[in-house]
Amino acid sequence: MSFPDFYGRMKRVLLHSAFWLIYLLQDTVLEFVWVGPALKNIPENVQFWMAFKAAIAAWIPKLVFTYFILYVTIPEFVKGSRKLFWTVLQATGAIVVTIIGYRLVFVYCINPVIYGGMLTARPVFHLLSILLAVMDIGFVCGVAFTLKLLRIQLTVREREKNLVREKLEAELKFLRHQTNPHFLFNTLNNIYALARKRSEHTAEVVMRLSKLLRFMLYESKSDLITVADELKILDDYIELEKMRYDRLTIHFQRDIDDSSRKIAPLLLLPFVENAFKHGASESRFDSFIRIRVQLQKGLLTFKIENTKENHTYEEIRDNIGLRNVRRQLELMYREYDLQLQNDPQVFSVKLYINLTSYAQV
Structure with missing residues (x-):
C-alpha cells in the first residue's frame, strides 16, 4: 500500500471515528435527560454513566444499518447493478431488521441489564417505541448520508477544478511553445537577410540568437521570472534587430522601483x-520605435509605439504573437488592460498589469 493510500484510509477512519464519537456524546446527553426523571435516588454521575452505556448498546444496530445503506445499498444503485424496486426492497428489509434488533436491545439489554428494570417495560413491537426507533435510526443515518453526499460533492468539485487547472496549464504551455517557433521564424528571416548581404554582423546575430534560445529553452519554463530578466531579453532582441536597420531610432525608457x-x-x-516586423521592416524612410516600461509598487505599465507607412486607419487584426499574449493575460492575471491603437502614422500598444494579481493556473 502506497503512502497516499494509507494516509487517505487513516484520514477516513479518523473522520468516521470523530463523527460517531460526537454522535454518542449527543445521544448520551439526550438519554440522560430523557431517562433521568425515572431514575430517582441515583447520583447524576451514575445516571450519566448508565446513559452512556445505553447509548453504546443502542448504537450497534444503528451503526450496522448506516454502513449497510452507505456502502452496499447506495453504491449498488448508483452502479446500476440493481433496479430501483430491488433497492427500495433491500432498504426496507434492512430498516425492518434494524428496528427489530434495536427493540430487542432495549427490551432485553438496556432496561433489564443497564437500568436494572427501573424503566417501564414495553413489548418489542410497542407502536410508540417503534416510531421512536424509526426516528432515532433515521436521524443518524440521514446525517451520515448527508455528510457522505457533501463529501462526494466536494470531491467531484475538486476533481473538476483539477481538470480545469490541467486544461489551462496545457493551454498555457501550448501558447508559450507556439510563441517560441514564431519568434525563431522571424529571427531566422533576419539572419537570412544578413547572410544574403554577406553582412559582417551575421556571426554576432547567430550568437545572440543562441543566447535567446537558451533562455527560452530553460528559463522560460518557469511560471515566473524577474522583471530584470524579462527586460534583458528585450535588450538582447533589440540589439539583434538593430543590426538590420540603418534609419531606425530606438528609445527604451525604464522607470523600475x-x-x-x-x-x-x-x-x-x-x-x-x-x-519591428510591421514597423521598421515595412518602412522605406526614417522610422522609430519608442518603448517605455514603468513599474511602481507592483503595477507595470508597458507602452510601445512604432511608425507605419500605410497612413490609414485599419482594423486591428491580431497576429499569432498578439493573440497568444491576449490569451496568456487572461489565464495568468486577474487585473490587466491591453489597448491597441492604429493611427495613420503610428501603431501603439499600452499594457497595464497588476503583477500582484497573478493567478496561478
Whole structure:
C-alpha cells in the first residue's frame, strides 16, 4: 500500500471515528435527560454513566444499518447493478431488521441489564417505541448520508477544478511553445537577410540568437521570472534587430522601483517583435520605435509605439504573437488592460498589469 493510500484510509477512519464519537456524546446527553426523571435516588454521575452505556448498546444496530445503506445499498444503485424496486426492497428489509434488533436491545439489554428494570417495560413491537426507533435510526443515518453526499460533492468539485487547472496549464504551455517557433521564424528571416548581404554582423546575430534560445529553452519554463530578466531579453532582441536597420531610432525608457518583481516569462517580447516586423521592416524612410516600461509598487505599465507607412486607419487584426499574449493575460492575471491603437502614422500598444494579481493556473 502506497503512502497516499494509507494516509487517505487513516484520514477516513479518523473522520468516521470523530463523527460517531460526537454522535454518542449527543445521544448520551439526550438519554440522560430523557431517562433521568425515572431514575430517582441515583447520583447524576451514575445516571450519566448508565446513559452512556445505553447509548453504546443502542448504537450497534444503528451503526450496522448506516454502513449497510452507505456502502452496499447506495453504491449498488448508483452502479446500476440493481433496479430501483430491488433497492427500495433491500432498504426496507434492512430498516425492518434494524428496528427489530434495536427493540430487542432495549427490551432485553438496556432496561433489564443497564437500568436494572427501573424503566417501564414495553413489548418489542410497542407502536410508540417503534416510531421512536424509526426516528432515532433515521436521524443518524440521514446525517451520515448527508455528510457522505457533501463529501462526494466536494470531491467531484475538486476533481473538476483539477481538470480545469490541467486544461489551462496545457493551454498555457501550448501558447508559450507556439510563441517560441514564431519568434525563431522571424529571427531566422533576419539572419537570412544578413547572410544574403554577406553582412559582417551575421556571426554576432547567430550568437545572440543562441543566447535567446537558451533562455527560452530553460528559463522560460518557469511560471515566473524577474522583471530584470524579462527586460534583458528585450535588450538582447533589440540589439539583434538593430543590426538590420540603418534609419531606425530606438528609445527604451525604464522607470523600475523593484526589478526583482516577478512576471510571466516572454510576455512583453511579442509586442517588440510586432513593432519591428510591421514597423521598421515595412518602412522605406526614417522610422522609430519608442518603448517605455514603468513599474511602481507592483503595477507595470508597458507602452510601445512604432511608425507605419500605410497612413490609414485599419482594423486591428491580431497576429499569432498578439493573440497568444491576449490569451496568456487572461489565464495568468486577474487585473490587466491591453489597448491597441492604429493611427495613420503610428501603431501603439499600452499594457497595464497588476503583477500582484497573478493567478496561478
